[in-house]
Amino acid sequence: MLTYDDIERAADRVAGHVRPVSVVPADGPGRVRLALEFTQHTGSFKARGAHNFLAAHREAGARPAAGVTIASGGNAGLACAWAARRHGVPATVFLPATAPRVKADRLRGYGADVRLVGAEYAEALAACEEFAAATGALAGHAYDHPLIAAGAGTLVDEIRRAVPGLDTVVVSVGGGGLFAGVATAARRHGVRTVAVEPENCRALHAALEAGRVVDVAVDSVAADSLGARRVSPMALAAARHDDVTSVLVPDAEIVRVRRALWDDRRLAVEHAAATALAALTFPECGYAPEAGERVAVVLCGANTDPGDLVDRT
CATH class of the missing domain: 3.40.50.1100 (Rossmann fold)
Structure with missing residues (x-):
């Protein structure tokens, strides 16, 4: 709550x-x-939520070496990548392969590792969840946290x-x-x-x-x-x-x-x-x-x- x-x-x-x-x-x-x-x-x-998310995990000593990961079609991924750069941790962002190139390029400009997977957000999300489970990366969410x-x-x-x-x-x-x-x-x-x-x-x-x-x-x-x-x-x-x-x-x-x-x-x-x-x-x-x-x-x-x-x- x-x-x-x-x-x-x-x-x-x-x-x-x-x-x-x-x-x-x-x-x-x-x-x-x-x-x-x-x-x-x-x-x-x-950007507000993304910074708060990472800052709170830093306070709790719960920021893994694998960094943070998120699936996104847009704003949430940009905020996650920006906050990760500010906090000095790696960010891996999963986008549908259909995402506009300008969006992927902007994410890379923030230093994110961009993974293009599938044709829809749901496929990118599934790949993000698999990545988090395999690497221990901290999984962010666009809104439900x-x-x-x-x-x-x-x-x-x-x-x-x-x-x-x-x-x-x-x-x-x-x-x-x-x-x-x-x-x-x-x-x-x-x-x-x-x-x-x-x-x-x-x-x-x-x-x-x-x-x-x-x-x-x-x-x-x-x-x-x-x-x-x-x-x-x-x-x-x-x-x-x-x-x-x-x-x-x-x-x-x-x-x-x-x-x-x-x-x-x-x-x-x-x-x-x-x-x-x-x-x-x-x-x-x-x-x-x-x-x-x-x-x-x-x-x-x-x-x-x-x-x-x-x-x-």
Whole structure:
């Protein structure tokens, strides 16, 4: 079970190692703020959890000579490789052979040993698990680990310092690591959490409806970051409270918001980041800020190809 104490310990570990989040006003009337976590090391919030994961194992004397390993299609692998380099330990990252070359090259730039296996994430994960068992390497996870979620949760107190009287934090959800950390920290301070998923990528929403973790189909423009087929039990537990609202937004609105962030503010973010903000621009989802409500929307990542944002005319 994830606790606020876990997040406080994570905050001590990541202090001075991650970039404190910048918070800026959103356009238009109201008290909405944007938390620019996409400017974090490696381009996403996952650097927080990756650093906390390795720092905690160092404290426990549990960092094996074989280093750390993870299977990933993107942000988690980049964060793991970055943190491993900072900690001076080897990282072995398993990617599907279909992963974009630019992603594999960036991982190698962080010093990772990149292994391309299979055509899907599941095959890369199986190879990663075999590698960990054979070598004794420390196996990381993209989202389903309390140290990973606790690291992500350190965002909340940083946002609260920038937004006194914060009422609500809005965050996109994939496997649930970011959400679980944020919701746990927010609850401690009486802050509401709005969990946002694409309509056709709804692992948390479906789990809440079913009362248990279930597998879901994944079909969304944000699936590269939010495409978990099932949410973590830790995230489901964090969502079973009255101070959490789970909402769904359509892909068309996610695409529109991502484009608007570029056109209006020159912010190039991935679709997962735009998903959170889409909850505020699509009132049909069931959430709309009340008058005077102080809201912070977490823009969680920017590992995207900006080519489709640039007007080529």
